[in-house]
Amino acid sequence: MSDFNYIEHYQKDAVEFDYFEEREGATKHDERRVREYIISKVPKDVKSILDVGCGSGWVAEHFAKKGVKVHSLDISVTNPSKAMQLYPSKRHFGIVADSFRLPFADKSFDCVIASEIIEHVVNPAEFIKEVFRIVQKGGRLIITTPYKEKLIYYLCVHCNKKTPVHAHLHSFNEKMLEGYYEGNDLESFKYETFGNKLLIFLRTYILLKFLPFWLWKIKDRIANFIYNNPIHIICIYSKKY
Numbered sequence: 001m002s003d004f005n006y007i008e009h010y011q012k013d014a015v016e017f018d019y020f021e022e023r024e025g026a027t028k029h030d031e032r033r034v035r036e037y038i039i040s041k042v043p044k045d046v047k048s049i050l051d052v053g054c055g056s057g058w059v060a061e062h063f064a065k066k067g068v069k070v071h072s073l074d075i076s077v078t079n080p081s082k083a084m085q086l087y088p089s090k091r092h093f094g095i096v097a098d099s100f101r102l103p104f105a106d107k108s109f110d111c112v113i114a115s116e117i118i119e120h121v122v123n124p125a126e127f128i129k130e131v132f133r134i135v136q137k138g139g140r141l142i143i144t145t146p147y148k149e150k151l152i153y154y155l156c157v158h159c160n161k162k163t164p165v166h167a168h169l170h171s172f173n174e175k176m177l178e179g180y181y182e183g184n185d186l187e188s189f190k191y192e193t194f195g196n197k198l199l200i201f202l203r204t205y206i207l208l209k210f211l212p213f214w215l216w217k218i219k220d221r222i223a224n225f226i227y228n229n230p231i232h233i234i235c236i237y238s239k240k241y
Contacts, residue, residue: 006122007075007098009167014076019055020086029205030195030231033220034115034144035062036213037194037234041142042111050109052099052131053117057083064089071095071109073102100130108134115144118177119168125180128237132181138241147193147233148173177235187240195231196223 023031035058042049046068051059054072060083064070072083073095080094097103099114099121112131121127132141149171153162178189199208199220208216224230 004122004169006120010074010120011076011078013167014074014078019079020057020082026200026203026205029209030200032209033195033213033216034232037192037232038113038115038142038144040213041140041234041236042113043140046110048109048111048136050104050112050131050134052112052114053120054079054083055115057087059113060087060089060092064092067091069093073097073099075099100126102130102134104134106133107136107139110136110139112139112141114141117145118143119145119149119170119172122169124170124172124176128181129183132183132186132237132239135237135239137185137239139239141237141239143177143235143237144232145172145177147195147230172233174233174235177233181237185240187238189235189237191233191235193224193230193233194220196220196227197229197231198227199223200231 039062042063048069049059049063050071050073051057052073054060054074057072057079060070060072064087069091071093072080074080075096075098077096080096084092084094095103099117112135114131118124118127128141128143135141146168149168151168151171152165154165155161156163174191177191194217208219211219
């Protein structure tokens with residue numbers, strides 16, 4: 001992947017594909033549960049959040065109205081601009097920047113969220129190092145990504161090279177994600193896996209969508225106890241005081 005121009009790719013990606021499009025069915029339900037999991041891991045007293053790869057701007061939609069300062073960051077101007085238009089607030093800021101070269105000083109944010117992003121980056125270890133750099137003492141970096149994903153490749157009709165489906169460059173487990181960062185400022189690494197492929201296959205979202213997060217979480221844990229095949233992993237990197 002040394003010849004992969006990720007900046008050009010994701011700038012064009014944001015133009016060609018609508019990250020704000022309303023999802024449907026199982027996809028909508030799955031994305032909702034990922035967001036709820038992230039929200040449950042954000043400290044209640046958080047004052048500032050950086051949303052890396054902001055997508056539809058849901059972080060700003062949820063947290064800015066609660067008085068939290070949110071920076072929606074993306075490598076393309078498209079998504080932060082639209083997020084600013086949809087969720088205007090004096091506490092919401094749009095940032096266009098490369099996540100490998102963030103325009104912030106060390107220890108700038110109480111919490112950094114990178115949801116379903118790390119599987120797309122060329123160098124996961126350098127990515128974590130850079131985004132963790134700007135986490136405040138006592139703050140958190142929260143990452144979600146597919147868990148033990150089987151990567152699938154197609155032959156591109158344009159370049160005649162193999163290209164990964166959904167531009168997922170990596171597949172992760174908890175040991176890999178923990179091992180990517182070993183800095184002395186890391187207080188702890190914790191993770192949870194969630195989502196269940198069998199429940200998705202059986203289209204149980206039709207009923208499960210009515211459950212509040214806490215009850216759905218119990219059902220999900222039972223399902224993964226019986227049939228251990230989780231879809232996502234959420235990781236919390238906590239910085240020392």
